Amino acid sequence: DGGITQSPKYLFRKEGQNVTLSCEQNLNHDAMYWYRQDPGQGLRLIYYSQIVNDFQKGDIAEGYSVSREKKESFPLTVTSAQKNPTAFYLCASSILAGNYEQYFGPGTRLTVT
């Protein structure tokens, strides 16, 4: 089965802790993205990567970090510097960088208390 997997589906953390969200794809896509979805707001781009070992900040990168050591993997770390980390996080990929046909994973719901 080709697709994007995100784990875990639900994640709970205490305030002040860093947490890493996993995103893996077996679609052989070059580009990968992280979005955040909050009620009443559209998807907002956190980080994106066009190629291995390269990534760029999106609109709301503060308090987040990423790595792209392998084509298939693009983990997102939510650091303690992120003021409002509770949200639904979505990973996506596309064949080429910026290509509009983005395919999304099932998402991770992060709750920080």
Place this chain on the structure above:
Amino acid sequence: QKEVEQDPGPLSVPEGAIVSLNCTYSNSAFQYFMWYRQYSRKGPELLMYTYSSGNKEDGRFTAQVDKSSKYISLFIRDSQPSDSATYLCAMSASNTDKLIFGTGTRLQVFP
């Protein structure tokens, strides 16, 4: 003003109805227009995309773009309860630009 505006709904319709979902935008440079469907607690899935103005049909779904009015629509014919979901519009100025998403419209189709 947001770049992309979308009525959050919910929009509640009976099974078999024709549904019209809409987005307006302010950036005249947008040329690529997408519609995504998102079921509750799931990731969005691409339904349709169109380039520039015009209509595109795929089964029960029709996407329409009116660039002169900065207005896009998604029509769903013979709506089914399985169409109940949130529909997100998204757009970009080129295929190298990031996507700008609307907030989504929640649709409920009741039997």
